[in-house]
Amino acid sequence: MLQLSYIRENKEDVLKRLAIKNFKDAENIINSIIELDNNRKSAQRLADDVKAEANGLAKQIGELMKSGKKEEAETLKAKTADLKGKEKEFDETLKTIEQDIHKILVTVPNLPNITVPVGKTPEDNEVVNEHGAIPTLHAGATPHWELTTKYDLIDFELGVKLTGAGFPVYKGKGARLQRALINYFLDKATSKGYNEVQPPILVNADSGYGTGQLPDKEGQMYHCQVDDLYLIPTAEVPITNMYRDVILKESDLPIKNCGYTPCFRREAGSYGKDVRGLNRLHQFDKVEIVQIAHPDKSYEILENMREFVSSLLQELELPYRTLKLCGGDMSFGSALTYDLEVWSAAQGRWLEVSSVSNFETFQTNRLKCRYKDANGKTQLAHSLNGSALALPRIVASLLENNQTEAGIKIPKVLVPYTGFDMIN
RNA sequence: GGAGAAAUGGCAGAGUGGUCGAUUGCGGCAGUCUUGAAAACUGUUGAACCGUGAGGUUCCUGGGGUUCGAAUCCCUAUUUCUCCGCCA
Structure with missing residues (x-):
């Protein structure tokens, strides 16, 4: 499996070398990998932000409980309900995108060394x-x-x-x-x-x-x-x-x-x-x-x-x-x-x-x-x-x-x- | 096949609901000391992703669940160990 980061940073080289392997439709496939990867990044960002917020609230609730401020804790708990739904949603989006990338990535062959002779048979x-x-x-x-x-x-x-x-x-x-x-x-x-x-x-x-x-x-x-x-x-x-x-x-x-x-x-x-x-x-x-x-x-x-x-x-x-x-x-x-x-x-x-x-x-x-x-x-x-x-x-x-x-x-x-x- | 127990960082081994990515020891790395090494002492030491950075997120066998919050509770799969049975 090729490294995503390499594909991202060396698209032209990847395409050139995949051509030596006669890999069909390389450009479309590589483009869709890069696009999915961009989606992945923004999806992770959303998911991470929600989680950071939820983690912060959970910590606050913990502290409030300890110091006996039950009512304040309850108000915060109410706030987390909304985050929970979002967290699940964003996680699923991220997971789907990651699976999609993986599915395509495993079908892409290795890049041949630059000295590999061009040919088909x-x-x-x-x-x-x-x-x-x-x-x-x-x-x-x-x-x-x-x-x-x-x-x-x-x-x-x-x-x-x-x-x-x-x-x-x-x-x-x-x-x-x-x-x-x-x-x-x-x-x-x-x-x-x-x-x-x-x-x-x-x-x-x-x-x-x-x-x-x-x-x-x-x-x-x-x-x-x-x-x-x-x-x-x-x-x-x-x-x-x-x-x-x-x-x-x-x-x-x-x-x-x-x-x-x-x-x-x-x-x-x-x-x-x-x-x-x-x-x-x-x-x-x-x-x-x-x-x-x-x-x-x-x-x-x-x-x-x-x-x-x-x-x-x-x-x-x-x-x-x-x-x-x-x-x-x-x-x-x-x-x-x-x-x-x-x-x-x-x-x-x-x-x-x-x-x-x-x-x-x-x-x-x-x-x-x-x-x-x-x-x-x-x-x-x-x-x-x-x-x-x-x-x-x-x-x-x-x-x-x-x-x-x-x-x-x-x-x-x-x-x-x-x-x-x-x-x- | 039956019964029971367990799975935590390179290894050993703490941790039974919040301040735990995780005490401690060993090992590794760096330094002090030494002509050099050993010993001793000091410091440091997991991985992945996002972010220019500050920082954030995830991972305590895998998967699912409970909860505001899970290494910790529940379910499930796998693996390991002990006893019994069977067997090259």
């Missing part, structure tokens, strides 16, 4: 770098959904029987590979100073609002209606919400957490060939890194996080490229996002495996995650997160890229975790 994303040689496969090489069957690593049909499409069952070396990747990712993250946490994978609505999944992506989360809890679409939600309503010390920053969780996404509206095999699942595993940062340091930290994720892909010997997302392809809450994509050799295309974003104050404003600066003033911190990494597409490209006629080779760094160096 994924084709407009800027390729920052490409790393690693594209492998040439032997004749008869197949996509991962055939390899997983051939070596009995993942049973998609069995998942359909148990739950439905997009809930695969990992088996044998397939299951072991999952566990190996999770442990490897967590070990790398903790060695870089990230504190490992194991959060709940169901969260309440407050947490959903805190990180911006609600109300923007309501339909994308699984919702347990009986208890009004949501299955997390990413560990970002619980881990970032740990800092909801918290005032940190400046010296605490940056705070670095990582965590493994399963992630659940309804993926309403997705279909077609892109969803085959491991490409798009309803349940998948991911290790997430999250930082709460000082505003002056957040972009430096974003680069560090991107480099960390890159280093994982390099160690796994997977060809990858880095994209700087254009305004149209960025998520609702992000100010700047890098996507990292691995090359899927048998499918012949890039697969997104990580998204690293700086949210600046967009999440922390809603979260009320602040720190005290050197002058003792409370300031909003910046929040950042990134996947490090999401498993399914890593597995897909590992299987496809490393397939040989003799079997699938496991990258060296993973062997201590898997306990085998070949799937055959």
Whole structure:
């Protein structure tokens, strides 16, 4: 959620940057926010004045009662009756206006960083770098959904029987590979100073609002209606919400957490060939890194996080490229996002495996995650997160890229975790 | 699931209808002392909104109510604790 004061004071800048995100009808929406805010101010003034008067009278009545001047007190009491009605009325007006502002404000996306490329579709994303040689496969090489069957690593049909499409069952070396990747990712993250946490994978609505999944992506989360809890679409939600309503010390920053969780996404509206095999699942595993940062340091930290994720892909010997997302392809809450994509050799295309974003104050404003600066003033911190990494597409490209006629080779760094160096 | 108790500032813990945004202690910050640190002493120390300012308003778990006036009384939700039951 954007800060009202920023919108008020930087209207032109807000409009300019919302345009980069292709936010429709921005001018009307911003104007109505500013107008409502002006109404709010005058409404509060009225309400405050009435209350001040009522408070003053109540105090006088108290003093009169004490000194035994009952009659005088009664005359004053009569005067307060009128104020009471007004107080209620003004309070309600103020509340309504505040709700109206909030309702609109939560629909406005974050302002993109000034360096974000203009564009509408994924084709407009800027390729920052490409790393690693594209492998040439032997004749008869197949996509991962055939390899997983051939070596009995993942049973998609069995998942359909148990739950439905997009809930695969990992088996044998397939299951072991999952566990190996999770442990490897967590070990790398903790060695870089990230504190490992194991959060709940169901969260309440407050947490959903805190990180911006609600109300923007309501339909994308699984919702347990009986208890009004949501299955997390990413560990970002619980881990970032740990800092909801918290005032940190400046010296605490940056705070670095990582965590493994399963992630659940309804993926309403997705279909077609892109969803085959491991490409798009309803349940998948991911290790997430999250930082709460000082505003002056957040972009430096974003680069560090991107480099960390890159280093994982390099160690796994997977060809990858880095994209700087254009305004149209960025998520609702992000100010700047890098996507990292691995090359899927048998499918012949890039697969997104990580998204690293700086949210600046967009999440922390809603979260009320602040720190005290050197002058003792409370300031909003910046929040950042990134996947490090999401498993399914890593597995897909590992299987496809490393397939040989003799079997699938496991990258060296993973062997201590898997306990085998070949799937055959 | 049943019965009872409780929820106050970063933490601990007073406060049972008016002068309480809230005693006190710890912690934090600043100063005195010290070569420096510790100790001791002194001062200071919650958040949000409105206002150029003086100042005003709101917040004692959330929501509602009683009252001229609520941290304090009532209702309700949530959470925590204790006992019983059940259970990985």
